[in-house]
Amino acid sequence: MMVGFFVASESFFFLMLILAYVNFHGSQVDGPTAVNSLNPIVTGIFSLFLLASSFTIWLAGKSLKNKNHRMLKFWLLVTILFGAIFIFGQGIEWAGLIEKNITISRNVFGTTFFSLTGFHGFHVCVGLIMLSILLGLALFGDFKGPKSDAVECVSIYWHFVDGVWIVVFSVIYLWAFL
Amino acid sequence: MSSRFPLVPENAESLPTLNESEGMLSWVASIDHKQIGIMYLICTAVFFFIGGIEALLMRVQLAQPENHFLSPEVYNQMFTMHGTTMIFLVAMPFLIGAGVYLVPLMIGARDMAFPRLNALSFWLFLFGGILVYYSFLTQSGASDVGWFAYSPLSEKPFSLNKGPTYWALGLLAAGIGSIASGLNNIITIFTLRTPGMTLRRVPLFVWMILVTSFLIIIAMPIIGSAFAMMLIDRLLGAAFFTPAHGGSAILWQHFFWGFGHPEVYILVLPAFGIISEVIPVFSRKPIYGYAFVAGSTVAIGLLSFGVWAHHMFAVGLGNVANAFFALVSMLIAVPTGIKIFNWVATMWGGKIHFATPMLFATAFIIEFVIGGLTGVAIASAPLDWTVTDSYFIVAHFHYTIFGGTVFAIFAGIYYWFPKITGRMMSETLGKWHFWLTIVGFNMTFFIQHFLGVMGMPRRTYTYHDLPYWGSMNLLSTIGAFILAISVIVFILNVIVSLRKGNVAGDNPWNAWTLEWATSSPPPVHNFDLVPPVRGRRPLWDLAHPDMPDEPNAKIV
Numbered sequence: 001m002m003v004g005f006f007v008a009s010e011s012f013f014f015l016m017l018i019l020a021y022v023n024f025h026g027s028q029v030d031g032p033t034a035v036n037s038l039n040p041i042v043t044g045i046f047s048l049f050l051l052a053s054s055f056t057i058w059l060a061g062k063s064l065k066n067k068n069h070r071m072l073k074f075w076l077l078v079t080i081l082f083g084a085i086f087i088f089g090q091g092i093e094w095a096g097l098i099e100k101n102i103t104i105s106r107n108v109f110g111t112t113f114f115s116l117t118g119f120h121g122f123h124v125c126v127g128l129i130m131l132s133i134l135l136g137l138a139l140f141g142d143f144k145g146p147k148s149d150a151v152e153c154v155s156i157y158w159h160f161v162d163g164v165w166i167v168v169f170s171v172i173y174l175w176a177f178l
Numbered sequence: 179m180s181s182r183f184p185l186v187p188e189n190a191e192s193l194p195t196l197n198e199s200e201g202m203l204s205w206v207a208s209i210d211h212k213q214i215g216i217m218y219l220i221c222t223a224v225f226f227f228i229g230g231i232e233a234l235l236m237r238v239q240l241a242q243p244e245n246h247f248l249s250p251e252v253y254n255q256m257f258t259m260h261g262t263t264m265i266f267l268v269a270m271p272f273l274i275g276a277g278v279y280l281v282p283l284m285i286g287a288r289d290m291a292f293p294r295l296n297a298l299s300f301w302l303f304l305f306g307g308i309l310v311y312y313s314f315l316t317q318s319g320a321s322d323v324g325w326f327a328y329s330p331l332s333e334k335p336f337s338l339n340k341g342p343t344y345w346a347l348g349l350l351a352a353g354i355g356s357i358a359s360g361l362n363n364i365i366t367i368f369t370l371r372t373p374g375m376t377l378r379r380v381p382l383f384v385w386m387i388l389v390t391s392f393l394i395i396i397a398m399p400i401i402g403s404a405f406a407m408m409l410i411d412r413l414l415g416a417a418f419f420t421p422a423h424g425g426s427a428i429l430w431q432h433f434f435w436g437f438g439h440p441e442v443y444i445l446v447l448p449a450f451g452i453i454s455e456v457i458p459v460f461s462r463k464p465i466y467g468y469a470f471v472a473g474s475t476v477a478i479g480l481l482s483f484g485v486w487a488h489h490m491f492a493v494g495l496g497n498v499a500n501a502f503f504a505l506v507s508m509l510i511a512v513p514t515g516i517k518i519f520n521w522v523a524t525m526w527g528g529k530i531h532f533a534t535p536m537l538f539a540t541a542f543i544i545e546f547v548i549g550g551l552t553g554v555a556i557a558s559a560p561l562d563w564t565v566t567d568s569y570f571i572v573a574h575f576h577y578t579i580f581g582g583t584v585f586a587i588f589a590g591i592y593y594w595f596p597k598i599t600g601r602m603m604s605e606t607l608g609k610w611h612f613w614l615t616i617v618g619f620n621m622t623f624f625i626q627h628f629l630g631v632m633g634m635p636r637r638t639y640t641y642h643d644l645p646y647w648g649s650m651n652l653l654s655t656i657g658a659f660i661l662a663i664s665v666i667v668f669i670l671n672v673i674v675s676l677r678k679g680n681v682a683g684d685n686p687w688n689a690w691t692l693e694w695a696t697s698s699p700p701p702v703h704n705f706d707l708v709p710p711v712r713g714r715r716p717l718w719d720l721a722h723p724d725m726p727d728e729p730n731a732k733i734v
Contacts, residue, residue, distance in 0.1 A: 002292070002365050009357055009395040016403035016433060020418060023429055105415035108424040115410055115418075 003153040007160040010123075014164050017119060018171055021112040025175065032102045033109045034176035039093070046089025047169055050124070053082035054162040057131075057155050067145040069138070076135045079158070083128050090121050113172065120168055123161050130154045209293040210702060211278050214300050216598065218275020221304055222268050228311075229263035230665060232256045237622075237658040240651050243643040253639035254322035255341070259310075261325030265441070266349055267307045269583050273448035274299075274359050276590060277387040279598065281363060283693035283700060284381045286372030286708040291365040299359035306352030313344035321345035324637065326438070329419035329430040333411055343412055350405045353398045360394030363387055372692075374711035374731075381691045381714075382465060385472045386451030389479045393440045393447070396483070401437035404430065428493060435486035443482040445579060447475060449586030450517060453539050456589050457521050459689045460536035461528030464715060464727065467520045474513035481510045491562045500559040507557035514550060518543060533687075534608030538589035541616060545581025549574060552627070567637070570630025576623045588615070588668070595672075596686045600698045601679030607671035614664030621657025625650050690715035 025034075060075035094114075097103075104114040134154055137143065143151065205213055236256050239248040248256065278296060282289055290296045313320040318339030323332040332342050367388050371380065407418040408430070417423035419430040450471075458465045465471060487495060487503040521543055530536065552574040556562045565571065588611075595603050629650055634641060641647055685694040693700075695709050695717055709716050713727035 001368065002361060005361050005364055005395060009361065009399050012396055013399035013403045016400055016436075017407075020407060020429065020433075023426065024424070027424065104410065105417070108417050111410070111416035111418055111425070115407065115416065119406070 003156045007156060010160065011164070014116075014119070014167075017112075017116045018167065021116050021171060024108040024112055025171075028107055028109050031107050031109070032097075032100070034113070034172055037097060037100065037102055037109075038173060038176065039096075040173040040177045043089060043093055043169070043173060046086050047165065049082045049089070050086040050162055050165055053079045053086070054159055056082060057158050061151055061155055064143055064148060064151055065146045069141070069143070069145070072143065072145075073135065073138050076131060076138060080128060080131045080135065083124055083131065083158075087121060087124055087128070090117060090124075093117075116168060116172070120161070120164055123164070127154070127158050127161050130157070209289075209297045211282050211290045211293065211296060212598075212700060212702075212704075214296055215275050215279025217300055218271055218278060218303070219598075221307070222272040222275065225263050225267040225271075225307060227665075229260050229268055230662065232260040232263065234658060234662055236260065237655040239639060240641075241655040242652065243641055243648045245640055248639060250639040251319070251322060254324075254637075255314075255320045257637060258321050258324050258345075262310060262321070262345065262349070263307075264579070265325060265445070266352055267303075267310070269445045269579065269587075270356065270441075271303050271352075272587055273390070273445070273583075274303075274356065276452070276587075276594075277363055277383075277390075277448060278359065280594065280693060281366060281384055281387055282370065283597075283696065283704060284384050284691055285367065285370060285375050286692050286705060286711065287366065287370035288704055290362050291370055292362050295358050295362050299355040299362065302355030302358070303352045306348045306350070306355065309348030309351060310345055312348075313341045316340045316344070326434055327408070327430075328434075329408070329411075329425075329427045330421060332408065332430075333420050334415075343409065346405045346408050346412075350402055350409075353402050353405070356394050357398045357402075360391040360398070363391040364395070367391075372708045372711055375692075378469075379711060379714045381451075382454035382468065382471050383448070383451035386447045386454070386475060389475045390444050390447045393444050393479055393482065397437045397440035397444065400433060401441075404433035404437065407433075428490075431490050431493065432486070435489040436483075438489065439486045440482045442575075442578070443478055445583050447478065449542070449583045450475065452586045452590040452593070453521060453542055454517075455689075455691065456535050456539040456593050457524050459593075459687050460531050460533060460539070461525045462531070463524055463528040465520065466523035466526075467516075468714060470516055471520050474516040477513040478510060481506060481513070485510060488557055488559075488562070491559045492566050504557050504559050508554055511550060511554050511557075518547060518550075533592070534603070534605060534612055535589045535593035535687075537609070537612045538585050538592065541612070542582065542585040542589060545577055545585060545619070549577025549579075549581050553578065565630050567635055568630035569626040569634045569636055572636050573623045573626035573630060576626075580619060580623070585615075588612075593687065594693075595675070596682030597693055597698045597700070599676060599679075600682055601675055602682050602686060603675040603679060604671050607667055607674065611664050611667045611671060614660055614667060618657050618659075618661030618664050622654050622661055623657075625654050625657075629654075685717065690718045692716055695720075 056075050056079045060072050060079060063069075063071035063075055094117075097110075102110050104110050131154060134151060137150070205217060208214060208217075233256075235248060236253065239245055239253055241247075278290065278300075281287075311320070316339065319341060321327070321341035321344065322339070323337055323342050327342060327345070330336055367380070367384055371377075377385075407416075410416045411418050411420060411425075417425040419425050419427055421427050454465055454471055484506045485503060487493075487499060488507045491500055491503075521539075525540075532540070552570070556565060556571070556574060592603055592608055595601075629647065630636075632644075632647070634647060641651075682698045684697055686698075687694070692705075692709065692711070696705050709720050712731040713719050715727055719726040
């Protein structure tokens with residue numbers, strides 16, 4: 001329940017960042033914008049990894065329920081890998097933009113884009129740290145099953161981070177290219 | 179005092195603990211909700227003192243026209259820090275602290291749901307506050323852009339000093355602490371109620387803390403997000419709120435007041451809760467219309483998110499938006515008015531005993547109604563246009579926040595001081611404190627209504643020698659000093675009562691809620707045995723088994 005309310009609270013944090021992005025969408029007449037500087041295909045593929053990781057963490061929880069500890073470790077590891085691949089993709093996107101001198105201080109697109117994806121990426125990284133702790137504990141045989149509050153809480157958080165990305169991706173990429 | 183609250187392990191098996199004799203350390207390392215609550219109260223008292231001195235300096239500067247007691251720069255820092263301190267570092271943490279202390283006792287719990295998180299919340303608040311004040315040590319002093327920090331003034335290149343950066347960082351940290359305690363309160367109230375203590379039976383203070391906590395976990399991330407954007411602007415040269423680079427200054431206003439108006443209900447709802455506890459006990463009657471008090475609070479909570487733009491009538495958002503926000507703002511007076519009638523009806527026909535807590539509670543109703551009436555008036559956009567940014571607004575919100583929240587806080591302190599310390603506060607000094615507060619407060623702020631209507635602008639460090647302005651301001655300044663004397667009397671009362679006050683006993687006011695069932699001060703584990711709860715007034719039911727509040731209630 002705690003994590004539920006925490007996530008609800010967090011969503012208002014992101015709501016404001018998204019509103020800021022939406023507020024400036026289209027106000028940029030010249031210079032870099034989402035349409036002329038982002039690559040929706042590549043980021044879309046990396047996004048699939050993040051979406052898939054929501055599925056794998058659900059599988060991890062299910063393995064714990066069945067007291068299948070080997071599969072729990074396996075699915076946790078896969079989740080971490082998928083999350084890391086997504087962050088790697090974000091890194092490529094950012095590096096490409098910065099190379100083109102599109103930074104947070106370039107214009108309002110840069111400001112809102114980097115702030116929104118940056119705070120989301122930060123949340124993914126926090127999630128990765130928590131998942132790694134879970135994996136470490138699992139390797140030490142900490143989770144007996146069939147229920148663990150820690151696994152459940154991290155899993156809710158991870159789904160939330162994933163859900164936020166769906167909204168962010170829709171607002172930044174789909175809105176610009178569809 | 180430290181000996182009274184030894185540190186206790188939370189697990190049955192013994193953890194390594196500190197000795198009682200280790201004094202300060204047993205407080206710093208504490209995760210006991212009562213100790214943390216007391217630390218909240220002490221720290222807010224210190225901040226209240228600092229914020230009060232800032233107010234006095236401003237009033238000295240304004241005592242006569244064309245005065246040069248403070249430079250304009252220092253004056254700007256004073257009103258910024260006064261507002262910031264009183265809102266973020268006094269009123270809000272005091273009410274959170276009172277909630278942290280009282281909620282577990284009121285619902286018959288051992289502690290908060292997350293004791294460690296509770297300690298984290300407190301320390302985030304304290305260090306956030308220190309960080310805000312740390313900015314006084316920078317070369318150009320503290321933040322001087324107002325507690326609302328409107329952009330572009332709060333942005334580079336208009337504010338190159340470091341004050342606003344410290345300000346936003348400190349408040350961001352304190353805000354995260356508030357979110358954590360909001361979450362903690364919600365979970366505590368939902369999961370740790372003693373058997374029989376249904377949500378229809380919890381004390382109204384608990385209801386108010388519950389609704390406030392929901393407001394906190396929604397409103398604080400809004401301002402946290404805005405602070406983050408402001409910091410990104412200031413530190414990384416981004417363009418959220420700088421019109422010169424394509425940003426929007428109005429966006430900041432929307433974000434700030436999107437938080438700012440729920441915030442005033444965060445400040446006043448727990449105050450309503452205190453009043454709803456004090457008035458029934460000193461009228462010797464159960465609260466009139468319990469469900470209406472709780473329900474109208476939920477209504478206020480919901481409406482409070484739809485009124486923010488009434489702070490922005492002067493922006494020119496258009497007639498449709500102005501009309502909408504004016505109407506919702508007036509609508510919010512309805513659930514607030516319901517409560518006023520509930521309290522008056524509770525007192526009606528009761529055996530009223532005017533001890534100091536009841537004096538403050540009664541005065542609260544009167545002063546808060548004045549603030550509420552001016553509030554309804556300026557909710558109308560055309561009237562707001564004529565008095566906005568004048569001293570009329572200053573008078574209005576001091577009647578709601580001082581006349582409302584602070585009066586309720588004093589009522590609460592006099593009411594629960596015996597429970598927290600085991601000693602009664604002096605009634606003689608308490609009455610002196612009360613009457614000096616009444617005289618000082620009304621003298622300071624009532625006259626500012628007239629100054630505002632005569633056109634005196636707020637947030638300016640001095641004014642021209644226009645007819646009556648000098649004498650009216652002088653009167654206001656004298657009032658402020660009477661108010662300062664009243665605070666000194668209050669502090670004296672606390673110190674004297676701590677040493678020599680009469681021993682209180684478990685239940686000196688003959689009250690009915692669970693916190694009075696345990697000893698004063700409560701033991702670390704709160705209750706040896708939580709009394710059975712079969713109604714809204716467990717201790718009444720216990721004392722009068724032949725005529726309980728809910729005769730048909732099931733025994734749990």
